Amino acid sequence: MTGEKTERAIFTVQDVRKSFVWGAKGGAKETVALQDINLEVGAGEFVCLLGPSGCGKTTLLQMMAGLAKPSGGRIAFEDRPVQGPDPDRCYVFQRFVLFPWLTALGNVEFGLRFQKHDAAERRTLALAKMRLVGLEKFVDHYPFELSGGMQQRIALARALVIAPRALLMDEPFGSLDAQTRSQMQRELIRLWTAELHSEVTIVFVTHDIGESLLLADRVVLMTARPGTVKAIYDVDLPRPRDPFDPKFVELEKAIFKELEDEIARTRLQDA
Ligand SMILES: Nc1ncnc2c1ncn2[C@@H]1O[C@H](COP(=O)(O)OP(=O)(O)O)[C@@H](O)[C@H]1O
Numbered sequence: 001m002t003g004e005k006t007e008r009a010i011f012t013v014q015d016v017r018k019s020f021v022w023g024a025k026g027g028a029k030e031t032v033a034l035q036d037i038n039l040e041v042g043a044g045e046f047v048c049l050l051g052p053s054g055c056g057k058t059t060l061l062q063m064m065a066g067l068a069k070p071s072g073g074r075i076a077f078e079d080r081p082v083q084g085p086d087p088d089r090c091y092v093f094q095r096f097v098l099f100p101w102l103t104a105l106g107n108v109e110f111g112l113r114f115q116k117h118d119a120a121e122r123r124t125l126a127l128a129k130m131r132l133v134g135l136e137k138f139v140d141h142y143p144f145e146l147s148g149g150m151q152q153r154i155a156l157a158r159a160l161v162i163a164p165r166a167l168l169m170d171e172p173f174g175s176l177d178a179q180t181r182s183q184m185q186r187e188l189i190r191l192w193t194a195e196l197h198s199e200v201t202i203v204f205v206t207h208d209i210g211e212s213l214l215l216a217d218r219v220v221l222m223t224a225r226p227g228t229v230k231a232i233y234d235v236d237l238p239r240p241r242d243p244f245d246p247k248f249v250e251l252e253k254a255i256f257k258e259l260e261d262e263i264a265r266t267r268l269q270d271a
């Protein structure tokens, strides 16, 4: 376990709090989703946010993306406050939100709609990313003709085509079957190390310990609601990682115990 500081931070999350007020006026109630969140993510780092369901992982990621505002504290990206969405910080949703009326290539090109490229440039850039995710043969297919894994590859290509500095991924493989999920995990690591030269910072939300240990440089374990940082684990193992490596298993056990305590607390909240 190590501290919360990194050498060259790209994201700085400082004393962040988020609460939701709901219900009718007069009887309005407040849910504190997150409190006292302090975290730095280094440039080019792969960080996993791990925690029980409902602990605020999505909420934190959305605030880092600028899709939601903290109720307190501050979030900075490259030393500037995050005030809204920005192509430099690209969000990949839990459910691959592709446009059903656009082809695979059309979906990837769509990522470039607000950038100053002409149609030919858009096509060239989109084709290159389709190739990167191994789908060059499927450019003219519509999303419904493709498997879940292929659809998530397109979502990834659409994010990468705008050359973001950071990718914020919310349980992107959560709805895939176990085999496709493990293939996508390997593929993401291959892409990130070999093609992106580990230059793109990735913040990846998951509730799966194994997934976090296969992917991340550091695993940030969160507590049950109100979510806060419980512990940070360095995963100092070479990639591609072997889940049977004794060091991997040892870390998995250590995190399992801590995560189980938080899941138990979540159950008490729900009871
Ligand atoms: N728009 C909202 N209004 C009220 N409560 C919300 C809203 N969004 C999230 N929450 C609550 O905040 C907590 C954290 O949610 P979320 O970030 O989705 O958790 P996670 O992604 O870790 O499962 C949950 O208790 C959830 O019910």
Ligand SMILES: [Mg+2]
Binding pocket: 057, 058, 059
């Ligand atoms: Mg979530």
